[in-house]
Amino acid sequence: xxxxxxxxxxxxxxxxxxxxxxxxxxxxxxxxxxxxxxxxxxxxxxxxxxxxxxxxxxxxxxxxxxxxxxxxxxxxxxxxxxxxxxxxxxxxxxxxxxxxxxxxxxxxxxx
Numbered sequence: 001x002x003x004x005x006x007x008x009x010x011x012x013x014x015x016x017x018x019x020x021x022x023x024x025x026x027x028x029x030x031x032x033x034x035x036x037x038x039x040x041x042x043x044x045x046x047x048x049x050x051x052x053x054x055x056x057x058x059x060x061x062x063x064x065x066x067x068x069x070x071x072x073x074x075x076x077x078x079x080x081x082x083x084x085x086x087x088x089x090x091x092x093x094x095x096x097x098x099x100x101x102x103x104x105x106x107x108x109x110x111x
Contacts, residue, residue, distance in 0.1 A: 005075065080099075
């Protein structure tokens with residue numbers, strides 16, 4: 001959680017969009033059926049951090065103590081991207097090129 005919080009803090013400090021899929025899903029509401037499309041990533045709503053600047057207007061979940069502690073004490077580092085590996089862990093990347101390779105490995109080529 002601390003590593004993910006660190007990525008979000010660094011992205012915000014650099015003026016980058018958060019571009020995190022859970023905000024897209026939250027903004028889709030009941031229309032979410034298990035997959036996010038490229039069109040979903042581009043669809044404007046108050047929560048879609050692929051299209052809005054900064055943070056959404058409200059939390060997208062009820063964070064637990066561990067998440068709140070991570071937000072207050074984000075991990076230091078130089079990563080700006082992460083992708084879920086599908087096993088509960090994440091691959092963190094410093095560059096967009098590294099991130100795109102991780103997406104290809106863990107998302108696009110997944111069986």
